[in-house]
Amino acid sequence: MQTVTLIIDKRRELSVKYKKLLENQYSNVIISKNLISALKTIQDKEPDLIIISDSIDSDLSDYCRKIRALTYNMRPIIVATSKSAELDDKLKILDSGADDFISEPVNSDEFVMRIKAHLRREFESNLDTKKMLPSKNYSMRALKRTVTSNRPWACLYVTVENFKNYAENYTELASDKLLQTYTAIISSALNEKDYLGSLAENEFLIVTDSLKAEKVANFLTFAFDTVISKFYSTQDLKRGYMIMHGDEQAGRRSEFMHTTIGIVTNEYKKYKDPKELMTALVNIHSLADLPSKSNYLIERAKLSALDSVQEKNFNRKITVVEKDDAMNLLISTILDMQGYDVNTFENFDENSSVPAIIILDAGDALEKSGLEICRKIKKNPKFKNTKLIITSVFHDKELVLDTGADLYLPKPFEISSLIKWVEVFMKEANDL
Numbered sequence: 001m002q003t004v005t006l007i008i009d010k011r012r013e014l015s016v017k018y019k020k021l022l023e024n025q026y027s028n029v030i031i032s033k034n035l036i037s038a039l040k041t042i043q044d045k046e047p048d049l050i051i052i053s054d055s056i057d058s059d060l061s062d063y064c065r066k067i068r069a070l071t072y073n074m075r076p077i078i079v080a081t082s083k084s085a086e087l088d089d090k091l092k093i094l095d096s097g098a099d100d101f102i103s104e105p106v107n108s109d110e111f112v113m114r115i116k117a118h119l120r121r122e123f124e125s126n127l128d129t130k131k132m133l134p135s136k137n138y139s140m141r142a143l144k145r146t147v148t149s150n151r152p153w154a155c156l157y158v159t160v161e162n163f164k165n166y167a168e169n170y171t172e173l174a175s176d177k178l179l180q181t182y183t184a185i186i187s188s189a190l191n192e193k194d195y196l197g198s199l200a201e202n203e204f205l206i207v208t209d210s211l212k213a214e215k216v217a218n219f220l221t222f223a224f225d226t227v228i229s230k231f232y233s234t235q236d237l238k239r240g241y242m243i244m245h246g247d248e249q250a251g252r253r254s255e256f257m258h259t260t261i262g263i264v265t266n267e268y269k270k271y272k273d274p275k276e277l278m279t280a281l282v283n284i285h286s287l288a289d290l291p292s293k294s295n296y297l298i299e300r301a302k303l304s305a306l307d308s309v310q311e312k313n314f315n316r317k318i319t320v321v322e323k324d325d326a327m328n329l330l331i332s333t334i335l336d337m338q339g340y341d342v343n344t345f346e347n348f349d350e351n352s353s354v355p356a357i358i359i360l361d362a363g364d365a366l367e368k369s370g371l372e373i374c375r376k377i378k379k380n381p382k383f384k385n386t387k388l389i390i391t392s393v394f395h396d397k398e399l400v401l402d403t404g405a406d407l408y409l410p411k412p413f414e415i416s417s418l419i420k421w422v423e424v425f426m427k428e429a430n431d432l
Helices: 012-022 035-045 060-070 087-095 108-125 136-147 163-188 213-231 234-239 274-288 325-337 369-379 397-401 415-429
Strands: 003-008 027-032 049-053 077-082 100-103 154-161 195-200 203-208 258-265 295-298 317-321 341-345 357-361 387-392 407-410
Touching (some): 003 035, 012 027, 012 049, 049 108, 060 087, 077 087, 136 195, 154 213, 154 274, 163 195, 163 213, 203 213, 213 258, 317 325, 325 415, 357 369, 357 415, 369 387, 387 415, 397 407
Parallel strands (some): 077 100
């Protein structure tokens, strides 16, 4: 991403000279001759650095103070230029909020190197230390500049799904190595004109040309799936999934990691602000996310009829399949008190309505009839979004999870533990 420098200077010749010295393919320089036009630029572009000259009508220190107050949430570097070389003037201006004071006339080489040093320090202070990429604040600034740009662009919201589960099982060192590897893969697909930044630990933002966005996404999904097997143990690869450990996650089945990419361009719609653009990115990314496979989706022209928006209903249904009447009554009563729509059965009926969660007893230690039911449910596309909690008197975690269950809960279990997992899976089933 190009850095943006704002020069506030009434003098035509010197301001143009400074612009020519600083502007290149990596830096965009904008000149404003008064506070009104400067504020518009600050609002639209959030400049990294502001050069303020004492050619303005008001006192330079007061001006610096006003700019600093108006930009408290973005904290740009402020460099004051003045014909004065008096120490008192320097101290007054620096005390008012300026980061540097340059007396004019200034040597051109010194001027350029001072500005470069400030911009370098600004960039480095905004780096994500794990991936060595610009942080979320810098990425949101990039989105703001993208929205106000007239050139064709595309934004890619890239995530690594199931990353937290991997980090808990394989340690922070392994997860950091994965992020660094994926960062290198993404960087190899971009050039110096593109922007790559961080939005969260396992989330990336790419701003690139609209013509190559889909090619980049196609490459990333292929490359990620190619290398990801190297980050798992032979035992997990053979099993085909991870078994979570620890007090909080014990007994939960977790799919392997995959990457999901949502792509939005300005080809069909002009976005008003970065918030609207980020909302569009999150929405298209949600549609792209598959349970266990890398995928991408690009926004296309809408073909739907007017007022054809469909609202997604929140599924609060829970099916409890438990032959023990006392246990059946206890679970259903507790969940009903939590506000869920609970149905209880002694035997599972595939023709019943689709619940968000099925709590299924695995059966006795000999027959294990519930495991076969679990396999049938997982094969039925009707229940693809339904989460399966298997309760069991036989304590064989891997046997239970091999059926496709999302959680193994050995009997006897704490009701509080069941409630906690119901809350987690209810959100996941409704994609919240």
